Amino acid sequence: AQKITQTQPGMFVQEKEAVTLDCTYDTSDQSYGLFWYKQPSSGEMIFLIYQGSYDEQNATEGRYSLNFQKARKSANLVISASQLGDSAMYFCAMSTEYNFNKFYFGSGTKLNVKP
């Protein structure tokens, strides 16, 4: 069975510091993709970053990077130089070769950035 686990319901970080949001996944499929989404208080879902299971390098998008550790089945999101606008809910998601159109989401992490 496919599963995404986010064990941090809420986190605080000081503005300008880096923060890591944890995500572990479970799948027996060899080919899969991992995604992170941001949900601000306004409610929309914003795609941040993608990592494929066969990608050898960790994905990066601006201040976002994905720390992909395949053997440990973890795909942690790292946000560098946190900004007040980073305060939001963050979701980790996965799709697999069984059906790349079916996404599995974690329960989310609420990040609060303190000034």
Place this chain on the structure above:
Amino acid sequence: EAQVTQNPRYLITVTGKKLTVTCSQNMNHEYMSWYRQDPGLGLRQIYYSMNVEVTDKGDVPEGYKVSRKEKRNFPLILESPSPNQTSLYFCASSDGLPNQPQHFGDGTRLSIL
């Protein structure tokens, strides 16, 4: 502008009164999906469609119906809504390629009294 449009954004209604939430995308995506978001549970897939006239159940399909008569539209139907269907609903679309994210609408907040 590429987008997924859901309507209505907010709806308060009563138990048993049929309702439809519309979803339309302008990206010519083949794949569309409905999710519900509940506190502590993340997003759970209700139904998805891989193309016109092709739909399948997600993880929580009970109490919902969908149809896909046109590629761009994927309405969610609650034939007899109940209070446990009070939730935030998202429609999403994608082109179905492995490395492509799903594009989400802005969400519909439903309250069933």
